[in-house]
């Protein structure tokens with residue numbers, strides 16, 4: 196049976212999975228959600244022996260029902276190949292009592308590769324299936340990692356162009372260099388004067404501009420998104436939760452059916468929402484623990500029922516989580532309203548207008564699967580150092596935020612369930628923050644000057660992605676004000 200997608204702001208609308216991927220965002224500004232949550236129909240006994248690619252097929256076929264078996268398997272094998280530096284794709288590493296699910300073994304060494312290495316394949320298959328002749332223009336706002344992963348995925352993919360906007364002073368030096376050195380005849384990278392939220396709302400405004408969409412159509416272009424608002428990014432992210440569970444079973448760390456907790460360093464709420472989808476499909480997940488940095492808008496939301504972005508935007512050492520408007524929360528809000536698109540729309544308009552909204556007690560009662568915590572900058576540093584001193588394992592700053600929150604949760608809840616901490620980036624991406632946390636003496640060094648030290652300390656081989664940067668040439672120097680993004684897009688497309 197075909198699974199169709201509806202908009203969080205209009206339950207009447209129905210599109211196929213491939214149409215939802217092509218569009219990115221619903222025309223009413225809502226996000227696409229499956230009309231009904233599919234069920235994981237593979238027994239744990241079978242999952243246990245599956246490769247990452249086989250697991251990906253078992254999960255994704257339940258969501259992307261209008262793709263044929265051959266199409267989907269081609270997408271999967273094209274994505275999860277030797278671009279990853281390990282055949283496991285997403286290794287689960289036990290460190291002390293905690294399991295780290297390492298999602299940074301892809302081409303750009305952050306977890307965005309897990310979805311963005313397959314999205315271009317899904318997008319081109321979807322375009323064929325829907326007889327799209329237009330060139331697809333991928334517009335992306337990035338807090339640092341999505342941008343590079345999307346650029347790497349879409350570079351020189353026929354029938355597509357990609358334009359990435361990043362906050363000029365809001366990404367790490369390695370992240371910036373990764374983007375500005377990207378090759379490809381169809382790629383553009385623009386630094387904006389503003390923060391990630393400015394970039395994201397600028398991109399959303401461009402998507403919602405009907406007149407621009409018409410002008411674009413006349414020129415033979417249509418927009419789509421590589422941000423996690425695209426359901427084509429969320430679905431591949433469900434896979435690694437299933438894979439991690441199967442690995443725990445295979446390694447005899449858990450009994451079949453035993454619930455595990457997952458701790459997710461959160462920004463736009465995409466990764467943790469994928470875990471929630473996995474749970475809804477039937478995967479035995481106990482608590483979903485949302486970890487924030489000092490931009491703790493989600494922590495406050497889970498504690499008080501009020502989402503309030505009216506606060507100072509803090510630049511932290513975990514820049515990919517420096518976000519005050521977590522787009523994917525809308526999909527969770529929609530579920531806890533009882534799939535009421537009118538109510539969801541009202542709340543989201545409150546967010547746009549006043550910067551805040553509050554949910555009802557009835558809705559709050561449906562959030563029992565979630566826990567939340569946050570780490571200050573000091574706690575993040577302390578966590579990196581103490582894990583290193585106790586075990587020799589080196590985590591990046593984002594993963595450390597989650598590891599800190601994991602410890603906090605264990606301490607206060609007394610819950611002895613197994614915890615999987617989602618590791619979202621390689622420490623090489625944030626070399627200076629990581630090395631300074633381990634030893635204050637590195638404080639005055641530059642990121643790139645610390646790579647060799649990091650190798651010596653961590654024993655992790657320098658990833659190819661980092662080696663490539665050392666000699667690469669910066670190709671992109673465009674900058675614009677966050678209010679000028681639409682004009683920038685038009686000029687890049689010669690409109």
Ligand SMILES: *Cc1c(COP(=O)(O)O)cnc(C)c1O
Pocket residue numbers: 305306307340341423460461462463464465466467515516593619620
């Ligand atoms: C994007 C990102 C996050 C946040 O993930 P969301 O899906 O936006 O919540 C966390 N850590 C790293 C390293 C990231 O790149």
